[in-house]
Amino acid sequence: MHYHWNWTIFWDLTPEGTGTYLHTLWVGLMWTLATALSAWVIALVLGSILGVIRTAPRKWAAAIGNGYVELFRNIPLLVQMFLWFFVMPELLPGRLGDAVKQMPPPWASFVPAVLCLGFFTAARVAEQVRAGIQALPRGQGMAGTALGLTLPQTYRYVLLPMAFRVILPPLTSEFLNIIKNSSVALTIGVVELTAAARTMQEFSFQVFEAFTAATLIYIVVNIAVVFAMRRVEQRVAIPGFIGPVLKTATH
Amino acid sequence: MLGQFDFGVIARNLPYLLKVGMTFTLTLTALVVVGGVIFGTLLAMMRLSSFRPLSIVATAYINLMRSVPLVLVIFWFYFLVPYIGAWIIGASTPVKVGAFLSSVITFTMFEAAYYAEIMRAGIQSIPRGQVWAGYALGLNYWQTMGKIVLPQAFRNMVPILLTQTIVMFQDTSLVYVLSITDFLGAASKVAERDGRLVEMYLFVALVYFIMCIAGSYLVRRLQRRVAIIH
Numbered sequence: 001m002h003y004h005w006n007w008t009i010f011w012d013l014t015p016e017g018t019g020t021y022l023h024t025l026w027v028g029l030m031w032t033l034a035t036a037l038s039a040w041v042i043a044l045v046l047g048s049i050l051g052v053i054r055t056a057p058r059k060w061a062a063a064i065g066n067g068y069v070e071l072f073r074n075i076p077l078l079v080q081m082f083l084w085f086f087v088m089p090e091l092l093p094g095r096l097g098d099a100v101k102q103m104p105p106p107w108a109s110f111v112p113a114v115l116c117l118g119f120f121t122a123a124r125v126a127e128q129v130r131a132g133i134q135a136l137p138r139g140q141g142m143a144g145t146a147l148g149l150t151l152p153q154t155y156r157y158v159l160l161p162m163a164f165r166v167i168l169p170p171l172t173s174e175f176l177n178i179i180k181n182s183s184v185a186l187t188i189g190v191v192e193l194t195a196a197a198r199t200m201q202e203f204s205f206q207v208f209e210a211f212t213a214a215t216l217i218y219i220v221v222n223i224a225v226v227f228a229m230r231r232v233e234q235r236v237a238i239p240g241f242i243g244p245v246l247k248t249a250t251h
Numbered sequence: 252m253l254g255q256f257d258f259g260v261i262a263r264n265l266p267y268l269l270k271v272g273m274t275f276t277l278t279l280t281a282l283v284v285v286g287g288v289i290f291g292t293l294l295a296m297m298r299l300s301s302f303r304p305l306s307i308v309a310t311a312y313i314n315l316m317r318s319v320p321l322v323l324v325i326f327w328f329y330f331l332v333p334y335i336g337a338w339i340i341g342a343s344t345p346v347k348v349g350a351f352l353s354s355v356i357t358f359t360m361f362e363a364a365y366y367a368e369i370m371r372a373g374i375q376s377i378p379r380g381q382v383w384a385g386y387a388l389g390l391n392y393w394q395t396m397g398k399i400v401l402p403q404a405f406r407n408m409v410p411i412l413l414t415q416t417i418v419m420f421q422d423t424s425l426v427y428v429l430s431i432t433d434f435l436g437a438a439s440k441v442a443e444r445d446g447r448l449v450e451m452y453l454f455v456a457l458v459y460f461i462m463c464i465a466g467s468y469l470v471r472r473l474q475r476r477v478a479i480i481h
Contacts, residue, residue, distance in 0.1 A: 002343070003334065074463035075456045076421035079435060083456060086448040176318070183320035187428060194323045207330045215319050215327075222318040 009206045010213065014199075021200045025213055028196025029221075035113055035182040035192060040175060042118025043125050050122060051129025052155055065126060072123035077184050080120055084112040085188040106190075113185035121178050128170045132163035165236055172229040176222055193217060260447040261454045272437030273458075279354055279433065280420045286359035287419070288412060291366025292405075296396065298371055309367070316364035321425055328357035329429055350431045354423075362419050369411050373404030410474040417466045421459065434458070 010022040018024075054065035072080070089100040103111065136159060144154030164171075186195035197214035201207045261268075297309035316324065332353050333345035340346065348356075377400050385395035405412075424435040432440065435455055442451035 070464065071460070074421075074460045074467070076424040076435070076459055078424045078427060079452065079456050079459060082439075082448075082452045086442075087452050090449045180318075180320040183322040184425070186322065194320060194326070197323070198326065201326075201330075211323065211327050211330070214323055215315075218319045218323070219315070 003208065005209070006206055007209060009200075009204050009209050012204065015203050021204060021210075024196050024200055025193065025210075025217065028191060028193040028214075029217055031110075031190060031196075032179065032182050032192040033221075035110065035117065035185055035190060036175075036179045038114045039117035039121060039182070040178055042114070043121035043174075043178065046119065046122035047125025048129050048160075050126035051133065052160070054126065054130045055133045056151070065130075069123045069126055072120055073127075077116070077120055077181055078187060081113065081116045081184055081188055084116040085109065088112065109185065109189035113182070113188060113190045117178055117181055117185070120181070121174060124174050124177070125171065128167045128174065129163065131170075132167035133159055135166055136162055162238075165233075165238065168229065168233050168236070172226065175229075176225055179221060179225070180218070256450055257447060258450050258454075260441065260445055260450050264441045267441070268434065268437050271432055272434035275351070275432060275436075276420070276423055276434040279351070279358065279423050279426070280416070282355050283358040283362055283419060283423075284416050286355070287362035287366045288370075290359060290363035292370045292401065294363055294367035295370035295374060298367065299374060313364045313367050316361055317368075321361060321422055322428055324361050325354075325357050325425060325428060328360065329353055332356055350426075350429060354426050354429070354431060358419065358423065362415075365415055365419075366412065369408050369415060370404060372411075373408035374400055376407055377403055406477060409477055410470050413470045413473070414467070417463050417470070420466070421463065424459075 010025075011020050013019070014021055014024055050065045050068055053061040054069075056062060075083075089097045091097070092100060100111075101108075140158055140162070141154055144158040145151075149157065182190075182192055183194040185192055186198070191199065193214055197210045200210040200213075204210070294309045294313060297305045298313065300306045300309075332348045336342070336346035336348055337344060381399055381403075382395055385399045390398065423433060426433050427436050427439065430436065438451045438455045442448045
C-alpha cells in the first residue's frame with residue numbers, strides 16, 4: 001500500500017501553465033459560488049411566487065403550484081441537468097435554439113446549469129414558503145382582510161414578512177443544498193470546485209490531497225453560510241417570539 | 252415540430268435499458284436502503300450515546316457527509332475504497348473493486364448519514380420513561396433498544412425513511428460520473444451511439460417521474476396506516 005503524500009503540490013504549477021493547483025481550486029470555488037448564487041436568485045423569486053399561489057384561495061393557481069413542485073421533485077437533478085443542456089436547445093424554436101447552441105464555452109454550460117439548479121430549487125423553496133405561510137395562525141390572514149387589505153396586500157404586509165422569518169432556517173439549508181448540488185453541473189462541463197479537484201487529480205495524480213482540499217473548502221463555505229444566516233436570523237427576529245422551529249428538508 | 256425525432260429508438264433499446272440499466276439502479280437502491288438504515292441506526296445510537304467520544308465521532312461523521320456534495324463523495328470512495336481494501340487484507344497494492352461494489356459502499360456510507368438523522372429523530376420521539384421502564388425490568392442497553400425503543404422508532408419513521416429512499420433512488424443516477432451503466436447511464440450510452448439525446452433523456456425523465464410519483468403516493472397511503480398516535 002504505497003501512496004506518496006505530497007502536500008506541497010498545491011503550490012506546483014499546472015501543466016496548463018495558468019497558475020498553481022491552488023489557483024485551479026480557487027477558480028473552481030468561484031464558479032461554484034457564481035452558479036449557486038445566480039441559481040439562488042431564480043429559486044428564491046420563482047419559489048416564493050409558487051409558494052404563495054399554493055396557499056392562495058384560487059384552486060387552479062394552487063394546482064399549478066402543486067404540479068410544478070411534483071414535476072421538479074420527482075425527476076433526478078442530473079436528468080434535469082441533461083434536459084436543460086441537451087434537450088432544451090433542440091426544442092426551442094429555430095433561431096433561439098441556434099443562439100443557445102452557439103453560446104461560447106463557459107456560458108454554454110453555465111447558463112443551463114444555473115437555469116436547472118434555479119428551477120429545481122424553486123420547487124423546494126416553494127414547499128418551504130407554503131409551509132411557512134400555513135404555519136401562521138389563520139387569524140392573521142383574516143385580520144388582514146378584516147382591515148380592508150386586498151389579498152395581495154395581506155400577503156405583502158401581513159403573511160410574507162412573518163412567513164419568511166419562520167422559514168429562514170430551512171431556507172438556509174436549501175441554500176447549502178444549492179451549493180452542494182452545483183457540483184452536478186460538472187457533468188455538463190462547468191468546472192466548479194469538484195471538477196477543479198478532479199482536474200487537479202488527473203494532472204498531478206495526488207488524488208487525496210486534491211479531494212481533501214475540496215472537502216475542506218466545502219466545509220468552510222458551509223460554516224460561513226451558517227454563521228452569516230444566524231446573524232441574519234438575529235437581525236430580523238421579532239421580539240416576543242420563540243426562535244422559529246420547522247422541519248428542514250433533506251438533501 | 253417533433254417530426255425530426257424518432258421515438259422508436261426507445262422501443263428498440265427497451266430490453267437493454269430495463270435489463271441492464273434499471274436492474275442496476277434498483278439493485279443498488281435496495282442494497283443501500285438495507286445497509287444505509289442499519290449503519291444509520293448505529294450512527295444514531297452512537298450520536299445519542301452518553302459516552303462522549305462515541306457521540307463526537309458519530310456527529311462529526313454525519314456532519315461531514317452532510318456538508319459535502321454527493322458527487323465529491325462518489326469520487327472520494329471510488330479512489331479510497333481500493334486503498335482501504337488493501338489495508339484490510341494487508342495487500343501491498345490497492346485492490347481492484349468493481350464499479351457495482353464501489354457504488355454500494357459509497358451510497359451506503361453517504362445515505363447512512365441522512366438515515367441516521369431520521370432515526371435519531373425517531374429514537375428521540377420515544378418517551379424517556381420507556382427506557383427507564385426497560386432498565387427497571389432488568390434489560391440491558393441492547394435489549395432496551397432492540398426490543399422497546401427501535402421497533403417503535405422505526406415504525407414511526409418508516410414514511411420518512413421511505414421518502415428519503417425515493418430521494419436516494421434519484422441520487423443513484425449520479426453514478427453516471429463514474430461511467431457506470433445504471434438506468435441513466437444505459438440511456439445515455441444509447442443516446443450518444445444513435446444520436447438520439449432528446450428522445451432518450453425525455454424518456455428517462457418520464458420513467459423516473461412515474462416511478463417517484465407512484466412511490467410517493469404509496470408512502471402517503473402507508474403513512475395514514477402506520478401512524479401511531481401518542
